[in-house]
Amino acid sequence: xxxxxxxxxxxxxxxxxxxxxxxxxxxxxxxxxxxxxxxxxxxxxxxxxxxxxxxxxxxxxxxxxxxxxxxxxxxxxxxxxxxxxxxxxxxxxxxxxxxxxxxxxxxxxxxxxxxxxxxxxxxxxxxxxxxxxxxxxxxxxxxxxxxxxxxxxxxxxxxxxxxxxxxxxxxxxxxxxxxxxxxxxxxxxxxxxxxxxxxxxxxxxxxxxxxxxxxxxxxxxxxxxxxxxxxxxxxxxxxxxxxxxxxxxxxxxxxxxxxxxxxxxxxxxxxxxxxxxxxxxxxxxxxxxxxxxxxxxxxxxxxxxxxxxxxxxxxxxxxxxxxxxxxxxxxxxxxxxxxxxxxxxxxxxxxxxxxxxxxxxxxxxxxxxxxxxxxxxxxxxxxxxxxxxxxxxxxxxxxxxxxxxxxxxxxxxxxxxxxxxxxxxxxxxxxxxxxxxxxxxxxxxxxxxxxxxxxxxxxxxxxxxxxxxxxxxxxxxxxxxxxxxxxxxx
Numbered sequence: 001x002x003x004x005x006x007x008x009x010x011x012x013x014x015x016x017x018x019x020x021x022x023x024x025x026x027x028x029x030x031x032x033x034x035x036x037x038x039x040x041x042x043x044x045x046x047x048x049x050x051x052x053x054x055x056x057x058x059x060x061x062x063x064x065x066x067x068x069x070x071x072x073x074x075x076x077x078x079x080x081x082x083x084x085x086x087x088x089x090x091x092x093x094x095x096x097x098x099x100x101x102x103x104x105x106x107x108x109x110x111x112x113x114x115x116x117x118x119x120x121x122x123x124x125x126x127x128x129x130x131x132x133x134x135x136x137x138x139x140x141x142x143x144x145x146x147x148x149x150x151x152x153x154x155x156x157x158x159x160x161x162x163x164x165x166x167x168x169x170x171x172x173x174x175x176x177x178x179x180x181x182x183x184x185x186x187x188x189x190x191x192x193x194x195x196x197x198x199x200x201x202x203x204x205x206x207x208x209x210x211x212x213x214x215x216x217x218x219x220x221x222x223x224x225x226x227x228x229x230x231x232x233x234x235x236x237x238x239x240x241x242x243x244x245x246x247x248x249x250x251x252x253x254x255x256x257x258x259x260x261x262x263x264x265x266x267x268x269x270x271x272x273x274x275x276x277x278x279x280x281x282x283x284x285x286x287x288x289x290x291x292x293x294x295x296x297x298x299x300x301x302x303x304x305x306x307x308x309x310x311x312x313x314x315x316x317x318x319x320x321x322x323x324x325x326x327x328x329x330x331x332x333x334x335x336x337x338x339x340x341x342x343x344x345x346x347x348x349x350x351x352x353x354x355x356x357x358x359x360x361x362x363x364x365x366x367x368x369x370x371x372x373x374x375x376x377x378x379x380x381x382x383x384x385x386x387x388x389x390x391x392x393x394x395x396x397x398x399x400x401x402x403x404x405x406x407x408x409x410x411x412x413x414x415x416x417x418x419x420x421x422x423x424x425x426x427x428x429x430x431x432x433x434x435x436x437x438x439x440x441x442x443x444x445x446x447x448x449x450x451x452x453x454x455x456x457x458x459x460x461x462x463x464x465x466x467x468x469x470x471x472x473x474x475x476x477x478x479x480x481x482x483x484x485x486x487x488x489x490x
Contacts, residue, residue, distance in 0.1 A: 146201070150184045153200035157181055163210050168276040170209040171198075177277075191280070211276040215248050218271060218279060220286060223264030225300040229424045230257050230265060231358045233299060237269055240293045246282045247271045263302045327352060330375050330428055333401045336452040344442060351434030357421040366418040370408020372431050376400045379425030385417040397422065409435070410453065411480065412487045432488075440490040450481035 158181055163169050165180050169188070176188035176196060186203055188196040224233045234255040241253035251272055259266040269290075273282050294301060328345055331337050331352070337345065357363055363374060366386060376398060383395040383404070395417055398404060408415045409432055439446040454477035 147184065150200045153204040154181050154183055154186070156204060157186070157200060162208055163212070168211040170211065171203065171206045175211075214274060215251060215272040216274070216276050216279075218273060218283070220269040220271075220283060221258070221266060222269065222287075222290060223261055223266050223301060224294065225302050226260075226265055228265075228299045229356065229358065230267075231424050232297070233265070233267060233294075236293050236297055236299065237267065237290065240289045241269070241271050241286065243289065244271075244282060244285050246273050246275070246278050246285070248274055261304075263304050324349070327354075327428060330377050330401065331430075334375060334403045334406070335456070336406070336449045339448065340445065344438060344445060347438045347441060348430060348434035351431040351437075353429050353431075355427050355429050357425045357427065359421060359423050361421050363419045363421060363425075363427070364405055364415055366415055368415050370405060370411075370413065370415050372429050373405035373409040374403060374419075375428040375430065376402045376404070377426045377428060380422040381419050381425055382422050383417050383419050392418070400425075407453070410449065410487070411483050436488045436490075439484065439488045443490055446484050446488070446490065447477075447481055450484060451477045453477075453480055 157163075163178055165178050167178050168175065169178060174188070174190065174196060176190040176194075179187040179189055179195075181200070185197045185199050188198055190196065222237075234257075237255035238253060241247050242249075247253055253269070253271040256268045256270070257265060258268045269286065271282075271286070273279065291301070327349070328342065331345055331348065332340075357379075363381060364370075366384075378400050380397055380399045381402075381404075382397055384392045385395050387393050398419075404419055405415065407413065409430075451473070454473045457476065458473055
């Protein structure tokens with residue numbers, strides 16, 4: 001072989017080797033770039049093809065020899081790998097999370113086609129490889145049973161879409177954000193930035209909660225002192241929730257009493273948010289703002305304590321003087337009790353008790369027996385009555401100070417209307433037994449009360465525009481007094 005003949009293969013080999021060195025050097029210089037580093041597999045395949053091409057002239061002259069086929073295979077692998085990495089980078093620019101199962105399966109399929117084409121080009125009987133024995137097929141099937149189960153489970157998850165990349169999901173005791181569904185497993189990132197590689201077959205069997213939607217529900221709990229009326233606490237909680245930007249208006253946030261604890265009433269706070277990613281920040285905002293709001297309204301969040309009081313049994317003592325004065329002042333606001341002295345009012349004291357009602361609670365019901373009357377000290381109540389058709393009709397709203405229910409108490413008639421609280425209301429309830437003792441001791445008080453009630457009935461008829469009754473006030477007063485004497489037996 002002469003020098004002219006050797007020069008051409010030497011030059012060609014040198015050029016191929018120089019190209020390989022350039023590729024390796026370029027990859028080495030850019031290895032710190034994550035995106036560039038992912039092309040390392042494709043570049044090494046090109047280097048292998050370059051080295052094979054460099055030594056090909058020294059091995060054989062036929063283009064279909066083994067070295068040539070290996071070079072073509074290496075170039076094919078490099079092209080497939082480069083296309084797959086490029087497609088992956090383009091997809092990640094459009095969205096941070098996406099499923100890779102179809103990409104992975106398509107890449108494996110193309111690799112298989114390249115391998116079969118290479119084997120066919122070197123006169124290897126491909127049909128013999130495809131038609132293996134039943135025993136080998138069974139062994140391979142058993143060996144790949146779990147892997148194939150994950151593959152088909154991943155395809156099922158991808159087609160049914162119980163969740164998509166980017167969704168927050170919960171399963172078992174884990175909560176995280178889906179990064180992507182691969183051919184074997186699903187990648188999930190928790191709030192602690194832990195990466196969970198969960199087999200697809202496991203997720204296909206689990207009950208998965210998907211925190212996706214325009215309104216994602218959540219709840220918190222807080223305890224407030226027993227001395228605070230629940231309706232007031234719930235109003236403060238709901239007002240706080242309205243001020244948190246991430247809490248949606250629909251469905252509306254709610255506060256509910258769920259338990260009477262050892263030291264506090266426990267409330268459940270229900271609210272809905274748009275983005276589950278913001279859940280920790282929203283919870284922090286709600287609990288922080290709630291502390292300040294409860295403090296502004298003098299609502300205590302008690303410590304979990306228990307008080308044990310040891311004392312000797314003693315007779316029940318009367319309430320303190322200040323409470324008695326407040327009760328007497330409230331009773332004096334009733335027109336037919338305003339002229340009584342302290343001694344007379346004191347006869348009612350054993351049968352007077354305080355009561356609190358919440359929103360929409362019924363205080364007295366139409367048609368019931370009138371065994372007490374009520375003095376409204378705080379709040380507003382609504383008076384309703386049933387019409388001819390049986391439907392409730394609004395009659396009036398009474399605001400403190402006011403009283404109601406005295407006619408049914410003093411005349412023995414059934415209650416003519418239903419009274420319910422519009423909000424939190426505090427009342428004094430005066431039982432019939434107190435009036436019985438008062439009228440038996442001072443019959444003159446009963447006569448004065450009957451005259452006041454008769455005058456009020458006449459004025460009420462005039463305000464309503466009803467026809468003037470033929471009965472005089474004095475006659476009506478005598479009739480009321482006779483009825484009171486029969487009821488109270490004096």
